[in-house]
Amino acid sequence: MTSAYLFLRKAKSKELTLVYVGLRHEEGYLRVSTGIKVLPKSWDGKKHQIKRNGISQVFIPPYLLSQMNGAEETSFLNRFLIEVCRFVDSRQSLSLDVLKSDVKDFIRNSEGDYLTDFYQDMKRVVSESKIQGIEVSKEMIQSKINQYQTRERESVTMLNYFEDFILRSEKGVRMPKGKKVDQNTIRTYRATLRVLKSFLMDKGVEDIYFGDVNLNWVADFKSSMSQKRNWRSATLGKHVARLKMVFREAYEHGIHTNQIFQTSAFNVETSVGQGIALSDEEIKKFVDVKLPLKGKLDKVRDLFVIMCHTGLRLSDAKRISPDNIIKSKEHFYIEIVQEKTDAAVVTPISGVVWGILEKWEMSSPPIISDQKFNDYIKEVAELVFGEDETILQTHLEGGKVVSKRVSKSSLISSHVGRRSFATNSFRKGIDSITIRKITGHKDSKSFESYVKISEREHADLFRKQLESINYKSK
Structure with a gap:
């Protein structure tokens, strides 16, 4: 440097x-x-x-x-x-x-410059208030004074820093954990930036300094996004988490001194995950469904089945090549470095997966975008389940608990493959530590969110384990 x-x-x-x-x-x-x-x-x-x-x-x-x-x-x-x-x-x-x-x-951080800007800004506020028929209040003047007091301490606004944050990510200048940010992640940054701009526009504000953000501002943002947009808690949580990330990095760069991002204000209450997992029998239905050979739905179906049998993420399943296939003691495995974590994982190759790999010359099917994958796999799911098979889903939406029946096919996405692998492995009695080694989950909390089995199934699994050591139950 x-x-x-x-x-x-x-x-x-x-x-x-x-x-x-x-x-x-x-x-x-x-x-x-x-x-x-x-x-x-x-x-x-x-x-x-x-x-x-x-x-x-x-x-x-x-x-x-x-x-x-x-x-x-x-x-x-x-x-x-x-x-x-x-x-x-x-x-x-x-x-x-x-x-x-x-x-x-x-x-040029001089008092004179700010006083001139403040005077011009206040003239604009008074003029706009007259046009709208609004009386200029003491609170409006105090808010503007606070903004300029903050401006004397800060030289970069939140939107300016956020845009620079994205630009540095795109150019590879910003490399969290020494790794370049992928395009999918950058797209999520842009989505959150658009949300922030929209929120500020609704408030009649063009931009904001980090120092202006307080508990009321955060609560207003969360309430507005949750109620006006009817966002689910999971969606809101992702955007708030990205704002928190930007806030933290700006703080570390010395852009501001506001430590509100370290408080519970930036937490979002989320409901228990309602994602589904497919049983082995349901996965077989995906294998058996008739599709045009090597067409778009065939490619997506094969990739989905690979994830169901290996526990790989979509980003990793798409990268399987002959170099990732290894043999050890007469058995074949897929060994790959996870794109998300940079950690190496090894997963056994089932007969079904071997057949798919042979079909695509010992590689995964040709690459397709994540969005297209999730669109097409729902089309395949409609052929498997039809539109009549439904599931009751409960989640937080607009700050309220909502329960409604939705078609099972609409819930199928890339995450279901990995989730199904974890759940079916757990059902078979494989201990969670071993499964986590295959999936690459670093902690039990994130892994447990992937295992979708009922309390009754937990009890049955526990009973089977006891019986395996000659414990007699009724």
Whole structure:
């Protein structure tokens, strides 16, 4: 990582010239004027500072003059230049455009600029209120004052940072756990950004600073998304989790000091997962259903059956190649590094899966997008179950518990394959630790959400285990 440096715009000039701060950024070069002008002969090129004897030949911009408060000029200006460099160094992870804007705001962070902006903004508020027939209240004025007090502390808004967060993810600059963010995840970031923009628009606000977010704002966001959009708790939870991620990273980058993301305000109450799991008999129906050979539904059905038999995620099942097939003690296995966790897993190959792999030249069927997969597998499920087979589903929707019957085929998605593998393995009496080694679940809590069996089935499994050690039950 390079460090910020100072240089003169015209190092050989005989007249006053601007002092610039620079940085060799991975996207190019940062060059921002500090507003300070010196004669080149008054500049120490080795120490990158103003010489002590050059103070009479220095131009000090107004936004710095107001902050000097009688301080010795050379020392004050050199300290300011050091602070500018430190500020640039602390924000190197930002994209070049956002970093440049951030540095300019830091340099010109003067009271006069904010007062002018505040005056213009308040004129706009009064004008718009007259048009709408609304009286300007004390609360409206105080809210605007709070916004500008926050602005003096922050130079990057939430939307600006979120957009930069996405841009850095796309360019591979932002690499959580040392791994590039995949396109599917980036699409979810964009979805949450659109939700945030829509919410702010509904509130008549173009943007917001992190420091403006309080408990009431978070509660309002959650209530608005839950009730007005009739979101299920799971959907709301995903968007809130992404906002929390952006909030945390902006905090770590020194963009703001608001620690509200660490409170329970960013938690979302979720109902018990209502996802379904298919039995071995139901999975066989998918194997047996007649489909056009190697057509789109055939490809999706085969990939789904592979997941049901191996416990692989869709992102991993799509990547199976001959290199992933290994043989050990007369048995064949699939060994693959999970795309999501970077952890290697090994799963046995059943006869059904072997037949599918042979059909596709020892690889998974040709790649298809996740969205298309989930659309097409529902079409296959309709052929298997028909539209009359329904299931009662209960979930939180719009903040209320809702129960309704839905067609079984509508619930089939890529997650059902992995969930069915975990559930059927557990039903067979395989211990959870072994199953987790196959599926790659790191903790029991996330694994347990995949196992879909009733309390009665738990009791039967427990009884069978007891009987296996000669325990007699009635």
